[in-house]
Amino acid sequence: MVLDKEIKAQLDQYLQLMEGEILLKVSVGEDKVSQDMLELVNELASMSSKISFEKANLERTPSFSVNRIGEDTGVTFAGIPLGHEFTSLVLALLQVSGRPPKVEQSVIDQIKSIEGNYHFESYISLSCHNCPDVVQALNLMSVVNPGISHTMIDGGAFKEEVEAKDVMAVPTVFLNGEPFSSGRKTLEEILAEISGGADASELSEKDPFDVLVVGGGPAGASAAIYAARKGIRTGIVAERFGGQIMDTLSIENFISQKYTEGPKLAASLEEHVKEYDIDVMNLQRAKRLEKKDYVEIELENGALLKSKSVIISTGARWRNVGVPGEQEFKNKGVAYCPHCDGPLFEGRDVAVIGGGNSGIEAAIDLAGIVNHVTVLEFMPELKADEVLQDRLYSLPNVTVVKNAQTKEITGDDKVNGITYIDRETKEEHHVKLAGVFVQIGLVPNTEWLDGVIERNRFGEIVVDSHGATDVPGVFAAGDCTNSAYKQIIISMGSGATASLGAFDYLIRHTTEETVAAK
Structure with missing residues (x-):
C-alpha cells in the first residue's frame, strides 16, 4: 500500500x-x-x-x-x-x-x-x-x-x-x-x-498612499493590515510576498501554532492581507527612496510611487561567504537549503560552512543523506546550542574543523572541493567534495538606502521605540532593522508598532499642516 x-x-x-x-x-x-x-x-x-x-x-x-x-x-x-x-x-x-x-x-x-x-x-x-x-x-x-x-x-x-x-x-x-x-x-x-511584468507607467499613475509598505514578509503584512484597519489608503510593494519565510521549512516557535511551514504561513498572511482594501504590488523591487513633499519610492522597473508615510520591511537574505567560486558555482554545488538540495548529494561528500544553530542543524540533516559532512567553523568553538553539538558529535560521518577560514570553493563546471586556511597554523588545506552548503547567518536588504537612512555597521536600519527612522515619515520593521532578535513573531510585532507609529505621525503631521495654514 x-x-x-x-x-x-x-x-x-x-x-x-x-x-x-x-x-x-x-x-x-x-x-x-x-x-x-x-x-x-x-x-x-x-x-x-x-x-x-x-x-x-x-x-x-x-x-x-x-x-x-x-x-x-x-x-x-x-x-x-x-x-x-x-x-x-x-x-x-x-x-x-x-x-x-x-x-x-x-x-x-x-x-x-x-x-x-x-x-x-x-x-x-x-x-x-x-x-x-x-x-x-x-x-x-x-x-x-x-x-x-x-x-x-x-x-x-x-x-x-x-x-x-x-x-x-x-x-x-x-x-x-x-x-x-x-x-x-x-x-x-x-x-x-x-x-513581462507590470507596466511602469501604470504603477506611476497610482494616487499617493497614506501608508506604503515596502516588503511583503511577516513584518510588512502585519504593518499593512494594521494600517488598513485604520481606514487609510494602504499599499504593499514587494519583491516576493512572504519574504524569507518562503524558504523556511519547519516553524515550531510561532505562538498558537505547534508546527507550521513557511510557505503555508506566507499563504495565510497573503490571504489575510487580501481581506482588506490593500493595493498589493507584487514582483516589484525598490531601488531608491527620497523624501520630498511625499516620500517617493522608485522601483527597479522605473515606476515612481508616492506616499505620505513609508514602512520599510525588506527583511534579510542568506549571507554569502564572499570567496572565489561561491557565485560561479551557485546551484552547481553551492547551496543554501539542505532540506531542498540535500537529496541531490546522496552518497557524496559535502561541506557545511557555519557552526551556528542553522549550520549544525544542516550538518545533522545532511549526515543522514550524504556520505560525509565536513563542518567548517571560523571561530575556535562552535556557536550552536549544546544539544545540537552533542547530536553532531555522535554522528560517525561528520568531521568538524574549527578555526577554518574558507579561502575558495573550487570546481570546473561544478563544485569539486573547498580550500580553507587553518587560522592557528596558517596551513592551507583542500577537501575534495561535491557540494558546499553555506549557513553563516543573514544580511539585511538595505543597500538601496545608502546615504538616505541611518543604518548601523551591520547595515540594519536604526529605529526608535515607535519604529521611526531618522527620516520624518519613514518607518521600518522586521529583520532589516536593529531589532535585538530576528524572529517571525517579533517581526510581526514590530510591523504593527511601525504601522501605529506611522498612523500617529500622519495624525500629527496633518494637524500641524492645518494649523500652519491658518
Whole structure:
C-alpha cells in the first residue's frame, strides 16, 4: 500500500470535489518505483469512479499523466508525487477534472493569452518544500492553456538524467529543453518571465498612499493590515510576498501554532492581507527612496510611487561567504537549503560552512543523506546550542574543523572541493567534495538606502521605540532593522508598532499642516 490510512482519508475527501472524469496514463517497468507507481494509480482508481487508468508508452518510465477523457492535458508526474508533492497530485486531479483553480480570473486570462508551445520540465526532490509552488504553477498553466505542458521529474527516481543535465539544486526548470529557472518561483513570477511584468507607467499613475509598505514578509503584512484597519489608503510593494519565510521549512516557535511551514504561513498572511482594501504590488523591487513633499519610492522597473508615510520591511537574505567560486558555482554545488538540495548529494561528500544553530542543524540533516559532512567553523568553538553539538558529535560521518577560514570553493563546471586556511597554523588545506552548503547567518536588504537612512555597521536600519527612522515619515520593521532578535513573531510585532507609529505621525503631521495654514 503506497498511501497510508491518514493520507487516504485526506485524499478521499478531496476526490469528492472532482467535477468530471479523468484518465491516468501510466508508463511503468519492472523497477521498484514503477511498481509503487502502478500501485498508487490502482489505489487512486479504486477510490473514485471518476478516475480510470490505462498503460501507455510515455516519454519517461516510470511516469503517469493526468488527462481529461479523450484529451491530453500535458500534466505528467515522472516519479511518485507524495511527500511535499502530495498537494500537487491532489490539485492536478481536481483541476484536470474541471474544478476551477483558486486564482484570480485576470491570472487565468493571462495564461490563456500566451501563444506558442511551451514544454516545461521541473526537476524536484520530494523533501523540497520550495518545489511544490513551481510544480503546481506549471501544472495549472498546462491545464488552462493547451499550448503548455509540464512534467515533474523526481531527481531521486531519475538520477542519471539529473547528473547528465548537471542539476544540483531544486527546483530546476527547463523550458523546451533549455534552462529556464532555478529556485522557488510563484505562478506570477513565471508569468512575468514569459509575458513581462507590470507596466511602469501604470504603477506611476497610482494616487499617493497614506501608508506604503515596502516588503511583503511577516513584518510588512502585519504593518499593512494594521494600517488598513485604520481606514487609510494602504499599499504593499514587494519583491516576493512572504519574504524569507518562503524558504523556511519547519516553524515550531510561532505562538498558537505547534508546527507550521513557511510557505503555508506566507499563504495565510497573503490571504489575510487580501481581506482588506490593500493595493498589493507584487514582483516589484525598490531601488531608491527620497523624501520630498511625499516620500517617493522608485522601483527597479522605473515606476515612481508616492506616499505620505513609508514602512520599510525588506527583511534579510542568506549571507554569502564572499570567496572565489561561491557565485560561479551557485546551484552547481553551492547551496543554501539542505532540506531542498540535500537529496541531490546522496552518497557524496559535502561541506557545511557555519557552526551556528542553522549550520549544525544542516550538518545533522545532511549526515543522514550524504556520505560525509565536513563542518567548517571560523571561530575556535562552535556557536550552536549544546544539544545540537552533542547530536553532531555522535554522528560517525561528520568531521568538524574549527578555526577554518574558507579561502575558495573550487570546481570546473561544478563544485569539486573547498580550500580553507587553518587560522592557528596558517596551513592551507583542500577537501575534495561535491557540494558546499553555506549557513553563516543573514544580511539585511538595505543597500538601496545608502546615504538616505541611518543604518548601523551591520547595515540594519536604526529605529526608535515607535519604529521611526531618522527620516520624518519613514518607518521600518522586521529583520532589516536593529531589532535585538530576528524572529517571525517579533517581526510581526514590530510591523504593527511601525504601522501605529506611522498612523500617529500622519495624525500629527496633518494637524500641524492645518494649523500652519491658518
